[in-house]
Amino acid sequence: xxxxxxxxxxxxxxxxxxxxxxxxxxxxxxxxxxxxxxxxxxxxxxxxxxxxxxxxxxxxxxxxxxxxxxxxxxxxxxxxxxxxxxxxxxxxxxxxxxxxxxxxxxxxxxxxxxxxxxxxxxxxxxxxxxxxxxxxxxxxxxxxxxxxxxxxxxxxxxxxxxxxxxxxxxxxxxxxxxxxxxxxxxxxxxxxxxxxxxxxxxxxxxxxxxxxxxxxxxxxxxxxxxxxxxxxxxxxxxxxxxxxxxxxxxxxxxxxxxxxxxxxxxxxxxxxxxxxxxxxxxxxxxxxxxxxxxxxxxxxxxxxxxxxxxxxxxxxxxxxxxxxxxxxxxxxxxxxxxxxxxxxxxxxxxxxxxx
Numbered sequence: 044x045x046x047x048x049x050x051x052x053x054x055x056x057x058x059x060x061x062x063x064x065x066x067x068x069x070x071x072x073x074x075x076x077x078x079x080x081x082x083x084x085x086x087x088x089x090x091x092x093x094x095x096x097x098x099x100x101x102x103x104x105x106x107x108x109x110x111x112x113x114x115x116x117x118x119x120x121x122x123x124x125x126x127x128x129x130x131x132x133x134x135x136x137x138x139x140x141x142x143x144x145x146x147x148x149x150x151x152x153x154x155x156x157x158x159x160x161x162x163x164x165x166x167x168x169x170x171x172x173x174x175x176x177x178x179x180x181x182x183x184x185x186x187x188x189x190x191x192x193x194x195x196x197x198x199x200x201x202x203x204x205x206x207x208x209x210x211x212x213x214x215x216x217x218x219x220x221x222x223x224x225x226x227x228x229x230x231x232x233x234x235x236x237x238x239x240x241x242x243x244x245x246x247x248x249x250x251x252x253x254x255x256x257x258x259x260x261x262x263x264x265x266x267x268x269x270x271x272x273x274x275x276x277x278x279x280x281x282x283x284x285x286x287x288x289x290x291x292x293x294x295x296x297x298x299x300x301x302x303x304x305x306x307x308x309x310x311x312x313x314x315x316x317x318x319x320x321x322x323x324x325x326x327x328x329x330x331x332x333x334x335x336x337x338x339x340x341x342x343x344x345x346x347x348x349x350x351x352x353x354x355x356x357x358x359x360x361x362x363x364x365x366x367x368x369x370x371x372x373x374x375x376x377x378x379x380x381x382x383x384x385x386x387x388x389x390x391x392x393x394x395x396x397x398x
C-alpha cells in the first residue's frame with residue numbers, strides 16, 4: 044500500500060466497515076502482508092479477520108485490492124467492472140476465480156475505492172525473479188510442470204468458449220474506442236499510447252503501433268471474452284499443479300481470442316530470450332496445438348497478435364518506467380524504449396533500435 048490509510052494496516056474505519064458487513068460488534072485484524080507478486084495496477088493487502096458469530100469463533104483470510112494512488116499504470120480504473128467479471132465467472136462458469144466478498148466506492152474508508160476477496164490457498168509463479176529460475180514450478184517434476192502449463196491453456200480456451208453475450212459481459216464493450224473487436228482494442232491502445240507519451244515522444248512505440256495498425260487483420264476474428272493479462276504470474280496454483288484461481292482481471296476485454304493467446308506467447312517468449320524454459324513445458328507449436336484442440340478451431344494471424352501483444356506490453360512497461368522515474372527509482376527515461384520487452388518487440392517486427 045502506498046498511503047497512510049493502507050500502508051501498514053487498515054485503519055479503524057476499515058474495522059468498522061467490516062463489523063457492519065459481518066454483523067458483529069467486534070473484529071480483530073491480524074497477519075498483515077503485502078504480497079511480493081502484487082503489481083502496479085492496484086495496491087494489495089493481505090490480512091485475516093477474526094470475529095465471534097452466532098455459531099462461535101470465525102476467521103476469514105482476505106485479499107484487499109485498492110485503487111492505486113499517485114502515478115498509475117492505467118488512465119482509468121473500474122473496480123466495479125473487475126468485480127463484476129469475477130462474480131459472473133464464479134456464478135455462471137467453471138473458470139476458477141476468487142470469491143468477491145464486498146466492494147466499496149466510498150473513499151472515506153481507505154481513502155480510495157477497493158474490493159475484498161476471500162484468499163485462495165496456493166502458489167503464484169514469481170515474476171521477479173522469474174519462476175524459470177526458481178520456486179515451486181522450477182522445483183516441480185517435468186510431469187507436474189506439464190500439468191501446470193496444459194491446465195492453464197485449457198482454462199484460457201474454456202474462457203474463450205464462453206457465451207459472453209448470454210452471460211452478460213456487454214459492460215466490457217468500450218464503444219468510444221471503435222467497433223467491437225480488434226478495431227476497438229486498437230482504438231483503446233492508441234488512447235493509451237497518447238496518454239503514456241504526454242511527457243515526451245516514444246518513437247519506437249509509435250512505429251510499433253503504426254506497424255500494428257497497418258498489418259491488423261480485418262475483421263480480426265470472432266469476439267470472445269479475453270482475460271487480458273494471460274500469464275503464469277496471474278495464476279494461483281493448487282497442490283495438484285492446476286489453477287486454483289485465475290486472478291487480475293483489470294485488463295479483461297471483448298475481442299478475438301488471439302489477443303490472449305498472443306499475449307501469453309509473447310511474454311513467455313520474451314523471458315526465453317535470456318532464460319531456459321522448464322523441461323516439462325512444451326514449445327510454442329505444441330502449445331498452440333493444445334489450445335486449438337481445446338478451443339475447437341484454428342487460430343488466425345498469430346504472428347500479428349504476438350506483435351500486438353508486444354506493443355501493448357512495451358507500452359505498459361514504458362509507463363511502469365515513467366512511474367519509477369517519478370518516484371526516483373529510475374534515473375533514465377530512455378529506458379522506456381530500452382528494456383527487454385521493447386527489445387523483444389523490435390526483434391519480432393524488425394524495428395530499429397531506440398536512438
